[in-house]
Amino acid sequence: xxxxxxxxxxxxxxxxxxxxxxxxxxxxxxxxxxxxxxxxxxxxxxxxxxxxxxxxxxxxxxxxxxxxxxxxxxxxxxxxxxxxxxxxxxxxxxxxxxxxxxxxx
Numbered sequence: 001x002x003x004x005x006x007x008x009x010x011x012x013x014x015x016x017x018x019x020x021x022x023x024x025x026x027x028x029x030x031x032x033x034x035x036x037x038x039x040x041x042x043x044x045x046x047x048x049x050x051x052x053x054x055x056x057x058x059x060x061x062x063x064x065x066x067x068x069x070x071x072x073x074x075x076x077x078x079x080x081x082x083x084x085x086x087x088x089x090x091x092x093x094x095x096x097x098x099x100x101x102x103x104x105x
Contacts, residue, residue, distance in 0.1 A: 040073060049062045050066065
């Protein structure tokens with residue numbers, strides 16, 4: 001069973017790396033923002049895994065998984081917020097210190 005689990009893990013790492021390296025840079029940030037839902041599933045899975053464990057080692061591993069998944073979710077939301085802030089229009093300045101004020105044309 002351990003060999004099967006390690007084989008699946010190794011294949012998932014290889015396939016994930018190959019898929020991510022093929023994504024163009026313009027789509028990378030929206031793709032990572034969309035992966036927050038998957039990280040949310042990992043959070044729920046980590047909580048469930050911690051609930052069904054018996055020993056302190058398993059609980060510690062579950063807690064580590066929970067913390068790492070939450071860091072991924074929080075980081076994804078920060079990146080999304082920063083990306084959306086780039087598309088906001090800047091307020092127009094109306095006053096003597098405004099750009100171009102006082103220039104003769």
